[in-house]
Amino acid sequence: MPTISHRAQILPQSPIRKLTPYAEKAAKEGKTIYHLNIGQPDIKTPEIAIQAVKDFTPKVLEYTKSEGINSLREKVVEYYKKHDIKVNSNDIIITNGGSEALTYVIATVANADDEIIISEPYYANYISFSEAFDAICVPITSSFDNNFALPPIEEFEKKITPKTKAFLICNPGNPTGDLYSKEEILQLAAIAKKHDIFLIFDEVYREFVYDGATHYSIMQVEGIEQNAIMIDSVSKRFSMCGARIGWVVSKNKEVMKSILKFAQARLSPPTYSQIGAERAFDVPETYFEEVLKEYTQRRNVLIEELQKVQGVRVSMPKGAFYCIAELPVENAEDFCIWLLDNFSVNNETVMLAPAEGFYATEGLGRNQVRIAYVLEKEKIVKAIHILADALKKYNNSLSYPEIGLH
DSSP states (O other): OOOOOHHHHHOOOOTTTTTHHHHHHHHHTTOEEEEOSSOOOOSOOOHHHHHHHHHOOOSSOOOOOTTOOHHHHHHHHHHHHHTTOOOOGGGEEEESHHHHHHHHHHHHHOOTTOEEEEEESOOTHHHHHHHHTTOEEEEEEOOGGGTTOOOOHHHHHHTOOTTEEEEEEESSOTTTOOOOOHHHHHHHHHHHHHHTOEEEEEOTTTTOBOTTOOOOOGGGOTTOTTTEEEEEESTTTTTOGGGOOEEEEOSOHHHHHHHHHHHHHTOOOOHHHHHHHHHHTTSOHHHHHHHHHHHHHHHHHHHHHHHTSTTOEEOOOSBTTEEEEEOSSSOHHHHHHHHHHHOOBTTEEEEOEEGGGGOSSTTTTTTEEEEEOOSOHHHHHHHHHHHHHHHHHHHHHHHSGGGOOO
């Protein structure tokens, strides 16, 4: 029998989707599942974006330019101007989602065995995309006890070796909801420039910052134009995850020339999705204000409900729409599977993402889960009540095996 590549064999499963077979089985059994495992918002996609797609009726559905439709790129430029980010359309290449953007960036900056420094816990696909190109992710651990604040800047510098090619940062953070300050970003930028390495910032959650905080972009830092690369997307901003439209932003012409070559190899981004994405940028500012208000309320409700559950510790997110919760269990993945397979309240259960898959350091996150507050507040309350009941039964069953786990 032919064998698959070593690369394919070591590629980790997505902690966000690896339990999907259990969820599908539960759904077939008629259970209602509250999906807190994945960042799929239930916020309505702007109607003007949907209508733009309906109104686009070409006689021939052609390829677009590999770098994306010019008018879409100009809309992105206009959007950034509102956020004090000065770029032009030549600094932007449209991709099939932020994931493709990140893939192209890693392929561009890193050779086999080169190192990319990341703060853990991290977005799980950072490891997957790096390993796909035989690059090595070097983790710096942020602490649950410190609300996953950015590790001391000097720790980043200590990790730099001759093989280091980049820092890779998600800001605001997935899975922790952490938000890096302007001062922290300036410090990272200074280190990157000193050591002549890239700064890759994933900023797809820019709109979602709480408690009066302000997001500061890597593209606002002066003097690091050759180091800075930004990843962005419409997926979360406009609740258009299925459109698969993202982009890379950089003023480094060599980087963009390389990324364009990758983009040309896959020909073009999807035409209909670009049409919808372009129109989405025409939403009024009140759209973002209302969405932020909704997510703020959801965050507050989630944290309040989790703090009521005995034995649960939870971090307070400053941005994005995720948090990490520490559960009173030894193995969160086993518990998450049990939740789907063997537990329900009135035929309803909850799906969570085991957090161990968001860490590179073995053993970390084993009793933690990532929770996405992407459902209506009432559903979040119900889901956490189910979780509380589940934890009681699960731990009682372990203490008294004769009760059983079913």
